[in-house]
Amino acid sequence: MKVELQLSRMEDKFIINNIYPLYLYDLSEIWGHQTNRYGVFEEDDTRTLAEQNRVFDIWWEHPGVLFPYLIKVNDLPAGLAFVATSPYTPCPSYIDYYLNEFFLLRQYRGKGVGEQAVRQLIDKMPGHWELQTNPTNRNKRAQKFWRKTLAVCTNGDYKEELGHQQEHGEMLIFRFLR
Template sequence: MSDLSVRPATVQDRPTVERLWLMFRHDLSGFMGVLPGPDGTFRGERVDSAFTEAGWAPYLFRRADRPVGFAFVRGLDGPARVLNSFFVVRGARREGIGGTAVREVVLRHPGRWEVAFQYANEPAVRFWRHVAARLAPDAWSEETRPVPGRPDLAPDAWISFVS
C-alpha cells in the first residue's frame, strides 16, 4: 500500500489524533454502552498518556494526505508491548490498511506483544485473530482477563504473540 504512511505522531499531530480518538470512542460506544460527557467528548486519558508518559508511543496513519487512523503503544519500557488503542476510520476499512499499520507498528518494537479487545466487538475479534495468525503463525494465544477494578464489565479478550 504505497500511499499509506505509518509514523510516530508528533505534538503537532495531537489535534488530529484527538479528533480521530473521538471517532474511535464513538465506534466503541456501540459495543460498550458508553455515552459522551456533557461537553460531547469522551474520556481522553489515553491520549494524554500516549503523548506524555514514558514507555508510550502514539502513531498516526495517513493515506496520501488524509489521516486514516492511529495506534497507541504502551509498555515499551516493560516485558510486553501493549497495543493499547488502535483505530482505522470506517471509510478506509476493508482495504488492508489496518493489517499493514499493525505490522509496521509491531516491527518497530520487536518482542512480546499483547492486544486487548471485547468479544462483543465481532469485527475486532475477527481482525485481531487474523492479524495474530499473520504475524505469528501457530505462535499466538488468546485468553480472557477481568478488567482491573471493574467487576461490572465483561472480561477483555487478550491476544499475545512475539514479533
C-alpha cells in the same frame, strides 16, 4: 494504497485529537457508553473536546515509553495506534508492548490497511506483545480482524484467551512474540 505508520509528535497531536472522538463514538456501539450531559464521551463532567484531549497529553510526555502512532493512507490521516510499555500497561511484566488503542476510520476498513499498519508496528518494535478487545458478540468484527491479522503477521504463532481486566471486566486477550 500507501500505508504509513508515523510516530506522532506534540506539534501534530491535534490530528490524533481530531480522530479520537470518532474512535470513542465507534466504541460506544460495543461498550454501550453514552455521552455525558455536554455531548462528550466521558463519564465525568468534561465539557469540551479540548478538555478531553488534555488527558492524552501523557502520550507525548513520555517518549520511549508511550508511543502515539498516526496511521496514514496516501498521506491522509486514517487512524491511530497507541503503544504503551511498563509502567503504563495492565499486563504481566514479561510483556514488552501493549497495544492500548487501535482505530481505523471506517472508509479504510476491510482493505488491508489495518493489517499493513499492524505489520509495520510490530516490525518497528520487536518483542512480547499484548492487546485486548471486548469479547462480546457486539465486537465480532474486531475479533475477526485480530485473529486474521495476527495469524498473518505472526504466522499463526499467537495465543488467545479470556481474562479479566480491572477497568473493563472480561476481555479477549491476544499475546504474541515478534
